[in-house]
Amino acid sequence: MTRGEDGDSLPERNLRADAQRNEDAVLEAARQVFAETGVDAPVRDIAARAGVGVGTLYRRFPNRSDLVAAVFRREVDACAAEAARLSAEHPPAEALVRWLRRYTRFIATKRGLAAALHSGDPAFEALPAYFRANFEPVLTGLMQAAAAEGEIRGDVAPYDLLRAIGNLSSATGADGAAHAGSMVDLLIDGLRLGAASRAKMPDR
Template structure:
């Protein structure tokens, strides 16, 4: 277990990197990340010797947050609303990852296992939301969570030659509207 000050620095670095990646892409300078976190670059490198280590850590933390959000929404909202709110949260997660896809496909060892980690955590969390919504009769049954995750991610990609992600929420709402087709009313 890291010391309290080391944990605060780590948390600050991950939060700063997330914000910088969202604003400027994963190739943003480490000095900007360290400055936003309020630490020196030596502290950043002590925690993350390679840029890929930092990118992987931010991605894992985001996966954990998205997964936890699914459980929280399932407990606090009606099934259809929980699914829609989670899809919005996931859309934000995907749409703010400028350059992450290319980085993850680079073959860098720090990224090995991230896809499995994501699918192993987010898949079951989304499965619960989908099952609850289907049982409530607000979407059709049999939607595969990993396929839905992939469809949302594809809809979040900006048009070729553009970095505009503003259409992503509209496209994802349209996709969710399609899940309502064939829903069986509850008995």
């Protein structure tokens, strides 16, 4: 039960330079291909775009779903990280709106992921928790900042909003990122209207 190595808590270290380079290339290629073709894109296509052989890809990601999950996590990280930048560069309400648009774009690249999530593949089991653990605090922060300035209403649960946008964007499906976008704008307007009209309107 004992393990000789003591520092293996970080998933990958002592990686040869070319190996690290290739891993990055694969993740970036996969991100692009998944965004263009959906998560069902063939592994060969991704390897080709990354300029590596499939063997190299499989050395790092023992199977397809591991790669999909890794790309997903990476994109969650990137999207969540942007909140800090937006908060620093814009007033709260604008930061919130910009981030919600960014999040909408994130969702839009997830074609086919919903099906994968329900496939029972172990590689995907942790993703919903990862999603929530990263996005909920971020959006909570943005919304509280905007609400504190009276720019939006304060009675909307951040997680509900995350889900609502997710549903809106995936429901429209193939045709329109445009359509989804305008629906999301509607939601955002709703957030604001609630704050603006609160003084005038009764409960409902």
